[in-house]
Amino acid sequence: MSKPVFNIALTGLNAIDSPGSGSGVIRSLREPKDFDVRIIGLAYENLEPCIYMPHLVDKTYRIPYPSEGQEALLERLRYIHAQENLHIIFPNFDSELYNFIKLEKKLADEMQIKMLLPTLEQFESRHKAVLYEFGEKAGIKVPKAKPVFSAMEIAKIAYDFRFPLVVKGKYYEAAVTYTIEQAQQHFHKISAKWGLPILLQEFVHGTELNVCGIGDGKGNLLGAVSMRKLYITDKGKAWAGITIDDDELTDLTQKFVEKSHWKGGFELEIIRNGNGEYYLLEINPRFPAWSYLTTGAGQNQAALLVNMAMGLPYEPFTSYEVGKMFIRFSEDMVVDLQDFEKISTFGEK
Amino acid sequence: MKLKRNIAISDSGFVFNPSTGDSYSLNPVGLEILTLAKAQKNKDEIRQYMLDNYLLDLDTFEKDFDDFANMLDHFNLIEK
Amino acid sequence: MSKKQYERPVIQQLRTGITSKFGAAFESQALTHIDGVAVKDLIKEFGSPLFVLSERKIRENFKAANRSFKNRYPKVQFAWSYKTNYLNAICKVFHQEGSWAEVVSRFEYDKAIKNGVPPSKIIFNGPDKTDKDLELAASNHSPIHIDHFDELYRLKEIAEKLGRKIKVAIRVNMDTGVYPVWDRFGFNYENGQAWEAIQKIINSDTLDLVGLHTHIGTYMLTPNAYAVASSKLCYLAINVKKSFGKVVEYIDMGGGFASKNTLKGMYLKGVDVVPSVDEYADAITSAFLNAGFPTEDLPFLYLETGRALIDDAGFLLGSVIANKRLSDGRKATIMDFGVNIMFTSFWFDHKISPAQQSGGYTEDTVLYGPLCMNIDVLRENISLPPLNTGDQVVVHHVGAYNITQSMQFISMRPAIVLIDRNGKANVIRKLETLETLEKDELMPEYLEKIDL
Numbered sequence: 001m002s003k004p005v006f007n008i009a010l011t012g013l014n015a016i017d018s019p020g021s022g023s024g025v026i027r028s029l030r031e032p033k034d035f036d037v038r039i040i041g042l043a044y045e046n047l048e049p050c051i052y053m054p055h056l057v058d059k060t061y062r063i064p065y066p067s068e069g070q071e072a073l074l075e076r077l078r079y080i081h082a083q084e085n086l087h088i089i090f091p092n093f094d095s096e097l098y099n100f101i102k103l104e105k106k107l108a109d110e111m112q113i114k115m116l117l118p119t120l121e122q123f124e125s126r127h128k129a130v131l132y133e134f135g136e137k138a139g140i141k142v143p144k145a146k147p148v149f150s151a152m153e154i155a156k157i158a159y160d161f162r163f164p165l166v167v168k169g170k171y172y173e174a175a176v177t178y179t180i181e182q183a184q185q186h187f188h189k190i191s192a193k194w195g196l197p198i199l200l201q202e203f204v205h206g207t208e209l210n211v212c213g214i215g216d217g218k219g220n221l222l223g224a225v226s227m228r229k230l231y232i233t234d235k236g237k238a239w240a241g242i243t244i245d246d247d248e249l250t251d252l253t254q255k256f257v258e259k260s261h262w263k264g265g266f267e268l269e270i271i272r273n274g275n276g277e278y279y280l281l282e283i284n285p286r287f288p289a290w291s292y293l294t295t296g297a298g299q300n301q302a303a304l305l306v307n308m309a310m311g312l313p314y315e316p317f318t319s320y321e322v323g324k325m326f327i328r329f330s331e332d333m334v335v336d337l338q339d340f341e342k343i344s345t346f347g348e349k
Numbered sequence: 350m351k352l353k354r355n356i357a358i359s360d361s362g363f364v365f366n367p368s369t370g371d372s373y374s375l376n377p378v379g380l381e382i383l384t385l386a387k388a389q390k391n392k393d394e395i396r397q398y399m400l401d402n403y404l405l406d407l408d409t410f411e412k413d414f415d416d417f418a419n420m421l422d423h424f425n426l427i428e429k
Numbered sequence: 430m431s432k433k434q435y436e437r438p439v440i441q442q443l444r445t446g447i448t449s450k451f452g453a454a455f456e457s458q459a460l461t462h463i464d465g466v467a468v469k470d471l472i473k474e475f476g477s478p479l480f481v482l483s484e485r486k487i488r489e490n491f492k493a494a495n496r497s498f499k500n501r502y503p504k505v506q507f508a509w510s511y512k513t514n515y516l517n518a519i520c521k522v523f524h525q526e527g528s529w530a531e532v533v534s535r536f537e538y539d540k541a542i543k544n545g546v547p548p549s550k551i552i553f554n555g556p557d558k559t560d561k562d563l564e565l566a567a568s569n570h571s572p573i574h575i576d577h578f579d580e581l582y583r584l585k586e587i588a589e590k591l592g593r594k595i596k597v598a599i600r601v602n603m604d605t606g607v608y609p610v611w612d613r614f615g616f617n618y619e620n621g622q623a624w625e626a627i628q629k630i631i632n633s634d635t636l637d638l639v640g641l642h643t644h645i646g647t648y649m650l651t652p653n654a655y656a657v658a659s660s661k662l663c664y665l666a667i668n669v670k671k672s673f674g675k676v677v678e679y680i681d682m683g684g685g686f687a688s689k690n691t692l693k694g695m696y697l698k699g700v701d702v703v704p705s706v707d708e709y710a711d712a713i714t715s716a717f718l719n720a721g722f723p724t725e726d727l728p729f730l731y732l733e734t735g736r737a738l739i740d741d742a743g744f745l746l747g748s749v750i751a752n753k754r755l756s757d758g759r760k761a762t763i764m765d766f767g768v769n770i771m772f773t774s775f776w777f778d779h780k781i782s783p784a785q786q787s788g789g790y791t792e793d794t795v796l797y798g799p800l801c802m803n804i805d806v807l808r809e810n811i812s813l814p815p816l817n818t819g820d821q822v823v824v825h826h827v828g829a830y831n832i833t834q835s836m837q838f839i840s841m842r843p844a845i846v847l848i849d850r851n852g853k854a855n856v857i858r859k860l861e862t863l864e865t866l867e868k869d870e871l872m873p874e875y876l877e878k879i880d881l
Contacts, residue, residue, distance in 0.1 A: 046443065071763035098697060149609060170696065195696045337365060337372075343362040344443050345374055354684070363812035364440070376815070379438035382794045403435040404722045416754060417438040424442060 006174035006306060007084050012092025013050035018235045021092040024292035026056045028302035031295060040084050046344040052335045062119050062347040066096045073099055081111045088114050088309050092286050095171040097123060114309040116264035116283050126187040126283035138259035140252060141279045143204050147197035151184045158183060159199050166201040169194035176203060207274035211253045212287060214301045217263030223301045224253045225294040238290055240327045243297045243320060252278055265301060290326055297324040350418050351428040352386045366426060373424065383418060439792050460823045464848045467542040468746055468784040468821055476860055478747040478766035480845040482828060484522055491526045494706045494738060501714035504729040508552050511537040513735030513829050518847055518857035520544050535562045545600055549763040563587050567595045574598045576615055576644045581629060588635030598640030598681065598709035599626045605654035611646050612662035618661050631673045638675065641665055644683030652704050652712035655682065659713045663720030664687050666728055681731035682713055688740030690777040690826045705739060736829040743828020745771060749820045751798055760794045767798025767805045769838040773831055774807050783875050784821035787814035800839050837861060
């Protein structure tokens with residue numbers, strides 16, 4: 001019997017020093033024996049590396065920035081769908097998710113495109129500004145945090161929380177600061193890029209741990225792999241990491257999925273402090289850049305999501321190989337100018 | 350207006366300057382004018398061609414052409 | 430052979446991060462007609478710039494909002510917020526739809542009376558009411574919303590003077606989980622000030638507490654803040670009944686629903702993130718219904734929605750005066766309307782469409798107004814098709830506050846037309862003239878004569 005071929009579009013093709021998740025997800029999607037994929041890249045910028053990697057991406061289209069609005073995105077997706085007959089879209093950026101979640105129904109009804117996304121409510125509840133509340137409800141420890149709209153408010157909060165203080169953007173970027181001046185400086189820098197509010201968060205010292213997992217939207221955890229970063233780049237990204245077996249971490253993940261009824265992929269960022277307490281720092285509403293490690297450790301979570309989306313049978317993962325490592329590397333591709341010309345003047349390649 | 354010798358222009362309106370590595374994009378009228386310049390046409394010839402082929406008056410041509418030439422100069426695409 | 434359509438030649442450097450036509454194509458789509466009337470014709474007939482309001486859209490907005498609340502709650506009353514847009518024709522559209530009036534100054538109060546609103550249906554809000562204003566409103570039985578203790582005591586004196594009970598509500602401010610907290614208007618909930626004001630009113634024989642009011646903020650993006658505010662006011666109302674046996678007749682939730690404009694500094698588009706009226710209605714009415722009122726005590730729900738009902742019904746049409754090139758190579762386009770008539774451009778990135786068709790190519794442009802002032806910037810950066818002198822644009826979502834806050838400065842303020850439901854454009858305010866401007870000027874006699 002011939003295998004089905006699924007046309008899957010994804011974003012996050014920016015496999016650069018602060019990488020998007022696209023390439024890891026694509027590699028996972030190309031492994032299963034029971035289906036084949038045609039990978040359609042969705043790129044925001046002309047230089048996203050995966051555009052130029054034919055072994056990963058079959059065809060790429062430029063799409064409008066999230067700030068251009070949902071109508072513009074929908075228009076573009078209609079065009080792409082007409083060319084490619086998409087089955088599934090995997091958004092991989094936090095900043096685009098709001099628009100995709102809002103368009104989920106329209107894409108499903110009009111073009112039968114499937115996505116496995118958290119609901120808007122779940123998406124909002126993991127927003128950095130309200131994470132503390134979510135944590136209280138779910139019985140998970142979360143560092144104290146407060147949204148601020150003006151640099152003037154920093155002094156008062158710094159007095160309550162004490163330094164060091166983490167200054168965080170609405171979608172991306174965070175800086176650990178030690179003085180009011182530093183905090184104000186980062187407030188201005190980050191808010192200029194990602195808008196308001198800026199989040200001020202209590203700093204928790206300890207070991208950073210991560211979990212990459214998937215939920216079925218009904219409160220069941222379908223797979224989770226815990227990882228400790230072994231080395232971190234100056235941008236705060238993992239350079240290398242290793243799968244670990246930590247029961248408390250697994251319990252926390254289980255609790256998170258049970259309470260939130262999370263649907264789709266996610267990453268939890270957790271700190272274990274000196275007293276062995278676990279603090280949930282962040283919920284990323286999509287697969288992380290290192291998600292291919294879960295496939296390497298025996299949980300092809302991306303493929304499971306495809307099976308789920310296409311109504312094929314799937315089994316939840318219950319274990320994975322501990323002690324598997326990933327080491328990130330970079331290399332220079334040699335690319336012809338014509339390829340750059342295609343994507344930058346025609347918007348597709 | 351004399352285009353620098355090695356400037357590459359493709360049919361899609363993509364312009365590449367090999368000596369700086371910069372690339373640019375043109376709208377169709379911009380492409381038309383730059384193609385004429387590449388073919389060594391001087392301003393008089395370009396003016397005549399444009400007036401013959403486009404719904405265009407002289408003043409508008411002069412104004413837009415000068416501005417366009419300034420931008421080409423700004424981007425270092427023409428000989429001083 | 431027919432000649433080809435001309436468009437200004439454009440060259441743009443390719444950078445990563447640059448918005449290409451694949452990103453911005455939608456924004457550059459032309460808007461050539463408003464309610465079936467051609468923008469070109471409107472400008473030809475009434476001049477440029479020109480404010481245009483769509484009566485069809487206003488009525489649609491109102492009906493939708495009214496339906497949204499009435500489907501969820503039995504006792505709902507809207508009051509048109511005069512300060513949002515107090516052109517008489519606009520007020521009358523709302524009054525025809527059944528809206529009362531909500532005013533914050535004496536001249537707005539007088540306007541509402543002149544517009545034929547029964548005084549008992551004019552809600553008098555705001556911190557600035559003189560004794561005379563209060564006396565008039567009190568004798569007219571207009572509900573007066575008290576902003577501070579000074580006003581409360583003054584009203585007691587006025588009631589004694591008039592020898593009658595005055596219907597009042599208090600304005601309450603509170604923490605709704607949204608920052609910054611608006612605590613400058615009314616009495617604070619959390620520190621007990623609001624309850625203190627309520628006690629003082631109930632214990633006086635001259636003031637009659639008929640309502641509770643709040644106005645939690647403007648351009649509120651979280652419906653939940655309204656749920657919190659509603660619960661707190663309902664809690665106050667229930668406690669008034671419990672403690673004093675007095676039923677509070679209405680709770681006024683004020684305004685503040687966001688319109689579809691994009692705030693500067695907002696990453697996503699306003700039109701994508703702004704909650705629908707249904708979401709606000711859900712938050713507010715659920716809180717009312719779950720507060721624990723016995724059915725016979727359910728208070729009326731008053732709403733003073735302004736911006737969300739009118740913003741997208743207003744357009745500003747304008748024309749290109751000139752194009753120029755800035756020293757760094759950026760394109761600048763000078764329009765014939767400035768920030769003096771588009772006040773909201775200080776905080777919104779208004780959507781601006783060309784009013785004529787063009788090729789799909791766009792160019793990054795700074796959009797300036799015509800004033801000789803450096804602050805006269807309409808959009809710091811917008812991607813538009815190449816515009817020529819005389820080309821026209823349409824600014825979207827300018828129905829709220831722009832007309833009431835516009836200033837006469839350097840140029841005359843434009844005419845305003847209302848396109849009615851039959852597609853006819855009616856002038857509802859004429860273009861200002863030198864006469865309008867000098868009408869109230871006086872000349873000391875010794876300055877009459879000049880000799881140059």
